[in-house]
Amino acid sequence: MFFQIARLAFFGFIVLTVLYVILSWYSRSIRRGKLETAFDEEVKTGDRDAFIKEGLARYDRSLRRKLILGVYVVPVIVVAALIYVTNFM
Amino acid sequence: MRYFKWGIVILLALLTFGFFHYTLPQHDVVRIVDTEVRRVDFGENSIFWASPDTGTDTAANRDVRFINAVYENGRVMVYRNEDTGWGWPPYFKLDSSNLQTEARDLASTSAAPRWVVIRHYGWRNEFMTIYPNAVSVRGVAGPDVQIIPWLNIIILTLLVLFIFWLWRVWRRFKERRIDPVLDEAAEAWDSVDERADAVRDRARGFWGRMMAWVGTWRSKPRE
Numbered sequence: 001m002f003f004q005i006a007r008l009a010f011f012g013f014i015v016l017t018v019l020y021v022i023l024s025w026y027s028r029s030i031r032r033g034k035l036e037t038a039f040d041e042e043v044k045t046g047d048r049d050a051f052i053k054e055g056l057a058r059y060d061r062s063l064r065r066k067l068i069l070g071v072y073v074v075p076v077i078v079v080a081a082l083i084y085v086t087n088f089m
Numbered sequence: 090m091r092y093f094k095w096g097i098v099i100l101l102a103l104l105t106f107g108f109f110h111y112t113l114p115q116h117d118v119v120r121i122v123d124t125e126v127r128r129v130d131f132g133e134n135s136i137f138w139a140s141p142d143t144g145t146d147t148a149a150n151r152d153v154r155f156i157n158a159v160y161e162n163g164r165v166m167v168y169r170n171e172d173t174g175w176g177w178p179p180y181f182k183l184d185s186s187n188l189q190t191e192a193r194d195l196a197s198t199s200a201a202p203r204w205v206v207i208r209h210y211g212w213r214n215e216f217m218t219i220y221p222n223a224v225s226v227r228g229v230a231g232p233d234v235q236i237i238p239w240l241n242i243i244i245l246t247l248l249v250l251f252i253f254w255l256w257r258v259w260r261r262f263k264e265r266r267i268d269p270v271l272d273e274a275a276e277a278w279d280s281v282d283e284r285a286d287a288v289r290d291r292a293r294g295f296w297g298r299m300m301a302w303v304g305t306w307r308s309k310p311r312e
Binding site: 004005007008021022023026029074082083086087088 | 120134140174175176178180181182183184187224225255258261265
């Protein structure tokens, strides 16, 4: 039983890591796009690259970025719920 | 070539459909007539069998629980009742013994039928001797209950949304990372082309000068 759980955890971790990387890259590029539009339409003055760099640094510290870690948390909850529903309800 | 491409597309579509048709849960309204346990030696069909009870040892053959059932129209269906454990498909079913007891409890005769809904996945195939795996069972009032497959609706919707999202991510990635490189490559190619043209012009000039020089050797018409 423990071997099977370990195997599930191992492959699950690999799949979820791939998803995590794609998701964080996508989210960051969305944020970059928003910053670029914000600069071009509202700020307009100053150093464009520095503005975007600072915005992305703020994004890296934000809660929104840490929410992507939910990619690892949600499936564990789903699996626990599935075990309960399938076997004990 | 076009037939080949369409062949591949149709094959992939069939495989995808088959995969989901096999894996996603379905519901049958049946009457359970009997439950049994019998020894199964897995052969070529071993891929269509799940795992032994969780916590027990794996062997080449083992006892498998079966649930025999009859549809309202008199056709029969036999389900296997196996743990899926921690493996594929992810039903996390660990309670085959309990399910067997519930099924035994709901068994009835054609004289006094008790209708049940059996949730299952998998296919029955007589050529391969494979059976759908029962996941849960519950009694219902009559054989004509309406069942809405909520789980399948949710899973397939999420799948479509996920594929759409992946496609958007890919397009974004292409726009930002691949297209600029391709454009640069195209520009580089254009400049190579231009240089080649210039070289050819110069070469023609050089050749022309050469011929002119050679021409000076020619004997001039005598006056």
